[in-house]
Amino acid sequence: xxxxxxxxxxxxxxxxxxxxxxxxxxxxxxxxxxxxxxxxxxxxxxxxxxxxxxxxxxxxxxxxxxxxxxxxxxxxxxxxxxxxxxxxxxxxxxxxxxxxxxxxxxxxxxxxxxxxxxxxxxxxxxxxxxxxxxxxxxxxxxxxxxxxxxxxxxxxxxxxxxxxxxxxxxxxxxxxxxxxxxxxxxxxxxxxxxxxxxxxxxxxxxxxxxxxxxxxxxxxxxxxxxxxxxxxxxxxxxxxxxxxxxxxxxxxxxxxxxxxx
Amino acid sequence: xxxxxxxxxxxxxxxxxxxxxxxxxxxxxxxxxxxxxxxxxxxxxxxxxxxxxxxxxxxxxxxxxxxxxxxxxxxxxxxxxxxxxxxxxxxxxxxxxxxxxxxxxxxxxxxxxxxxxxxxxxxxxxxxxxxxxxxxxxxxxxxxxxxxxxxxxxxxxxxxxxxxxxxxxxxxxxxxxxxxxxxxxxxxxxxxxxxxxxxxxxxxxxxxxxxxxxxxxxxxxxxxxxxxxxxxxxxxxxxxxxxxxxxxxxxxxxxxxxxxxxxxx
Amino acid sequence: xxxxxxxxxxxxxxxxxxxxxxxxxxxxxxxxxxxxxxxxxxxxxxxxxxxxxxxxxxxxxxxxxxxxxxxxxxxxxxxxxxxxxxxxxxxxxxxxxxxxxxxxxxxxxxxxxxxxxxxxxxxxxxxxxxxxxxxxxxxxxxxxxxxxxxxxxxxxxxxxxxxxxxxxxxxxxxxxxxxxxxxxxxxxxxxxxxxxxxxxxxxxxxxxxxxxxxxxxxxxxxxxxxxxxxxxxxxxxxxxxxxxxxxxxxxxxxxxxxxxxxxxxxxxxxxxxxxxxxxxxxxxxxxxxxxxxxxxxxxxxxxxxxxxxxxxxxxxxxxxxxxxxx
Numbered sequence: 001x002x003x004x005x006x007x008x009x010x011x012x013x014x015x016x017x018x019x020x021x022x023x024x025x026x027x028x029x030x031x032x033x034x035x036x037x038x039x040x041x042x043x044x045x046x047x048x049x050x051x052x053x054x055x056x057x058x059x060x061x062x063x064x065x066x067x068x069x070x071x072x073x074x075x076x077x078x079x080x081x082x083x084x085x086x087x088x089x090x091x092x093x094x095x096x097x098x099x100x101x102x103x104x105x106x107x108x109x110x111x112x113x114x115x116x117x118x119x120x121x122x123x124x125x126x127x128x129x130x131x132x133x134x135x136x137x138x139x140x141x142x143x144x145x146x147x148x149x150x151x152x153x154x155x156x157x158x159x160x161x162x163x164x165x166x167x168x169x170x171x172x173x174x175x176x177x178x179x180x181x182x183x184x185x186x187x188x189x190x191x192x193x194x195x196x197x198x199x200x201x202x203x204x205x206x207x208x209x210x211x212x213x214x215x216x217x218x219x220x221x222x223x224x225x226x227x228x229x230x231x232x233x234x235x236x237x238x239x240x241x242x243x244x245x246x247x248x249x250x251x252x253x254x255x256x257x258x259x260x261x
Numbered sequence: 262x263x264x265x266x267x268x269x270x271x272x273x274x275x276x277x278x279x280x281x282x283x284x285x286x287x288x289x290x291x292x293x294x295x296x297x298x299x300x301x302x303x304x305x306x307x308x309x310x311x312x313x314x315x316x317x318x319x320x321x322x323x324x325x326x327x328x329x330x331x332x333x334x335x336x337x338x339x340x341x342x343x344x345x346x347x348x349x350x351x352x353x354x355x356x357x358x359x360x361x362x363x364x365x366x367x368x369x370x371x372x373x374x375x376x377x378x379x380x381x382x383x384x385x386x387x388x389x390x391x392x393x394x395x396x397x398x399x400x401x402x403x404x405x406x407x408x409x410x411x412x413x414x415x416x417x418x419x420x421x422x423x424x425x426x427x428x429x430x431x432x433x434x435x436x437x438x439x440x441x442x443x444x445x446x447x448x449x450x451x452x453x454x455x456x457x458x459x460x461x462x463x464x465x466x467x468x469x470x471x472x473x474x475x476x477x478x479x480x481x482x483x484x485x486x487x488x489x490x491x492x493x494x495x496x497x498x499x500x501x502x503x504x505x506x507x508x509x510x511x512x513x514x515x516x517x518x519x520x521x522x523x524x525x526x
Numbered sequence: 527x528x529x530x531x532x533x534x535x536x537x538x539x540x541x542x543x544x545x546x547x548x549x550x551x552x553x554x555x556x557x558x559x560x561x562x563x564x565x566x567x568x569x570x571x572x573x574x575x576x577x578x579x580x581x582x583x584x585x586x587x588x589x590x591x592x593x594x595x596x597x598x599x600x601x602x603x604x605x606x607x608x609x610x611x612x613x614x615x616x617x618x619x620x621x622x623x624x625x626x627x628x629x630x631x632x633x634x635x636x637x638x639x640x641x642x643x644x645x646x647x648x649x650x651x652x653x654x655x656x657x658x659x660x661x662x663x664x665x666x667x668x669x670x671x672x673x674x675x676x677x678x679x680x681x682x683x684x685x686x687x688x689x690x691x692x693x694x695x696x697x698x699x700x701x702x703x704x705x706x707x708x709x710x711x712x713x714x715x716x717x718x719x720x721x722x723x724x725x726x727x728x729x730x731x732x733x734x735x736x737x738x739x740x741x742x743x744x745x746x747x748x749x750x751x752x753x754x755x756x757x758x759x760x761x762x763x764x765x766x767x768x769x770x771x772x773x774x775x776x777x778x779x780x781x782x783x784x785x786x787x788x789x790x791x792x793x794x795x796x797x798x799x800x801x802x803x804x805x806x807x808x809x810x811x812x813x814x815x816x817x818x819x820x821x822x823x824x825x826x827x828x829x830x831x832x833x834x835x836x837x838x839x840x841x842x843x844x845x846x847x848x849x850x851x852x
Contacts, residue, residue, distance in 0.1 A: 002655060017638075092635070257603050
């Protein structure tokens with residue numbers, strides 16, 4: 001209950017900020033539409049030369065683009081601005097204030113900045129998923145939809161946990177403000193099914209920087225391609241990675257306060 | 262004059278060397294999308310045998326050369342100069358008797374390039390063994406012919422980027438404008454896929470634009486896929502666009518500086 | 527006697543600073559085997575502060591003031607020793623503790639630059655779980671003392687340094703903390719700005735009975751606000767006591783100022799050490815030991831054509847500087 005109140009307080013502050021930069025918001029929405037246009041055009045170009053990519057048709061790829069955009073929105077609306085704020089707060093010392101606030105510091109670090117207008121991007125992503133699945137003609141049961149949602153959330157949590165670990169490293173290696181670029185760099189690989197990549201790249205995007213777990217895997221679940229064991233495994237990985245990440249964060253804070261040295 | 266460039270080189274090389282950790286990240290960031298496109302197209306080509314005449318090897322060699330051409334012709338001037346114009350620190354450089362954009366920023370970009378290309382070499386060798394491309398169509402003449410074009414294309418791209426950067430004299434939203442420019446490059450340069458696989462309309466337009474000079478044209482020259490008249494046509498286009506870009510930059514810069522000094526930013 | 531709010535016992539902090547020489551070889555070597563230097567930032571510091579006290583915490587740069595404040599507020603773990611603030615061990619960071627104290631650092635921003643302070647205040651209300659009526663009441667009170675209302679609607683980046691500091695302090699006090707740790711709260715402000723913050727802190731202390739521990743570079747802050755000061759130097763406690771006793775204990779000297787009939791300066795070195803006084807050009811000043819004052823004064827009056835003579839305590843700045851230099 002209190003968490004929701006806090007979240008809405010952060011939300012209000014960020015709406016204020018978005019309003020302070022109205023014109024930029026409009027320009028960014030236009031740019032976002034431009035890139036969406038480009039992404040659809042590139043899919044069109046691919047599928048004017050083939051009927052399937054990694055076993056999937058254009059409908060599935062449009063849906064995959066939707067799932068990719070869900071993750072990408074989390075990156076751009078939440079992770080990037082908060083990384084910037086986090087690095088800034090380490091540099092100028094205002095991290096001290098965050099630690100001394102009577103609320104979960106990991107929560108504060110995650111939600112203090114939000115790029116509000118990106119919410120419409122989420123709507124757009126869901127539209128892409130629905131339209132894509134319709135084009136593909138795949139039949140989806142409500143159980144498939146449920147596992148899809150669960151695996152999308154779990155995939156997002158895995159990426160988020162990786163981010164927490166990456167920024168926590170700043171507590172040990174102060175000169176590490178490039179921490180998140182590596183996430184964003186490989187994120188682009190999520191636009192296409194992981195099955196098209198050469199083995200070494202597939203291993204990276206599945207195990208090292210698990211972009212595919214947050215994009216390809218949920219869509220496989222939506223199509224009913226995954227068995228129960230794997231579904232449970234991916235959900236378990238999601239929960240485990242969150243637990244590990246909060247541990248690392250706490251250890252980082254201890255390091256910051258000099259408790260471990 | 263030579264001495265100025267030599268000194269600028271020393272300073273800028275040392276500066277870029279300081280940021281080598283950032284550079285590795287930049288390199289990684291920039292490598293990923295060509296490799297993804299490469300994977301996508303080879304996967305299609307291998308399932309069908311070829312895509313409109315492009316075999317798996319054609320795609321591999323195309324993107325392997327693209328990695329080099331893109332690195333040579335791209336620049337980061339907007340990131341090194343944009344904020345200087347916005348926060349007014351440019352004034353310090355304006356009162357020096359050398360052109361900020363055409364000397365210091367230019368050398369800074371070249372130093373940056375020298376480092377990223379050095380970083381690219383080992384990556385390129387690893388990719389070579391992973392994909393095992395067949396470069397038998399590449400000739401020395403092709404490589405030699407591509408060099409002047411790529412240098413020319415670098416300057417065209419640099420001058421246009423510098424012109425866009427100079428828009429910062431008027432507006433703070435210069436980065437958004439630059440994003441639009443990137444989209445044009447993506448669409449017309451052959452970065453996503455060899456231009457001949459793009460829709461006909463885009464191919465037609467791309468012929469007259471400078472963007473294909475950045476990637477598609479030099480790649481095809483190296484791979485020996487162009488006839489003599491096509492190469493001559495490309496060279497002419499490069500010459501014309503270089504002059505146009507120079508004129509554009511001069512005009513934008515002159516007006517921008519005039520505005521800068523009038524506002525007194 | 528009021529209850530003890532802050533208690534520090536043998537509080538010590540040692541930092542390990544990696545030692546590295548220049549050059550590539552040394553860099554490689556330090557990668558494998560890093561040498562550390564121990565820097566003793568705070569050593570065995572003991573003190574107690576009662577509820578409602580305003581204590582000035584003094585020392586030159588790098589003396590360990592900020593480290594001590596950070597340990598007391600809970601940001602740093604001490605390497606040795608204990609502290610107790612309001613019954614809590616600070617570095618356990620218990621939410622109840624965090625809700626009853628505040629740390630304000632003059633050089634750091636709590637408020638977001640892009641939005642008006644009012645919005646950041648509301649965010650703090652949520653973080654500290656303050657009920658609406660309580661929040662409004664506190665805000666009204668702070669507004670009365672600091673005249674915040676005209677500043678609330680402007681984005682923080684458009685405020686002057688002094689205005690911003692008022693908002694920063696107010697933001698740190700919205701939850702009515704019982705203990706205030708203030709690190710250089712007036713730094714960079716002009717004389718009037720400093721005076722206003724000082725005035726506010728005095729009034730706040732009087733109204734709420736909050737305990738205040740503050741560091742400042744400006745001696746005026748300390749002399750105006752604090753009856754008691756703690757001096758720390760090289761991480762060690764040098765002095766803890768009343769401000770009035772300080773000069774008697776540390777610098778038992780007096781200043782004798784004389785205005786002579788002739789403009790030509792006479793040689794006063796045989797009476798005491800000459801000192802500069804920039805505020806008073808007409809007089810020449812010498813510093814003499816407290817017990818010698820009577821003897822030197824009568825000597826001066828007998829020997830020289832004196833128009834005017836004054837005997838004063840040395841300025842507190844000089845006394846403290848002397849304490850540092852010992």
